[in-house]
Amino acid sequence: DLYNTDRPGKHEGFYLGLISGVLFPSDVVLREPSGISPSHPDNASYDADTGYMVGLQIGHDFGTVRAEADYSYQNFDASGDYSLSASIHSFLGRLILEKEFGDQFDFRLGLGMGVGMVNIDSTTEISGTGFAYDFLVGCSYRLLDHLSLQLDYRYYLSAANDEFDHMKSHIWLFSVGFDL
Numbered sequence: 001d002l003y004n005t006d007r008p009g010k011h012e013g014f015y016l017g018l019i020s021g022v023l024f025p026s027d028v029v030l031r032e033p034s035g036i037s038p039s040h041p042d043n044a045s046y047d048a049d050t051g052y053m054v055g056l057q058i059g060h061d062f063g064t065v066r067a068e069a070d071y072s073y074q075n076f077d078a079s080g081d082y083s084l085s086a087s088i089h090s091f092l093g094r095l096i097l098e099k100e101f102g103d104q105f106d107f108r109l110g111l112g113m114g115v116g117m118v119n120i121d122s123t124t125e126i127s128g129t130g131f132a133y134d135f136l137v138g139c140s141y142r143l144l145d146h147l148s149l150q151l152d153y154r155y156y157l158s159a160a161n162d163e164f165d166h167m168k169s170h171i172w173l174f175s176v177g178f179d180l
Contacts, residue, residue, distance in 0.1 A: 025074075052074070093114055105139060105142075108136065133157055150177065
């Protein structure tokens, strides 16, 4: 017993998680109708400020593969000719591959796909729903038997529509996972 340390073990099964992060969005491009014709819009670019992201996730850990679903809310402001506020509600399904390093650390790679609902509030309200996806790379640390901490980087992209261009973001996330 002298050499036996109680290190938290990896749990396979269902888990819940809380997500929070810092959002570094790319500049926002709005497509505004020009005076020439509605089929030739003018593009107005806005400098995006740093924002935030919060969310929830539920998933199943199969050992080296995780399947999860998450809901996230992203919010940021931008400035240009006038200021605007953008928010994105995303529902994504994701596959994550994990590689164990030691007893408590995991390296993670993942791909998520789903739907993103974009709302831009400026002089008028612009909204659209479309395909969204993200790429994930990060690490996980098992703190207790049923509690883990994750630090991830995600690149997020949503589809464009007639009124705005793609919404792109670099996101640094911190999440807490609770094994069920």
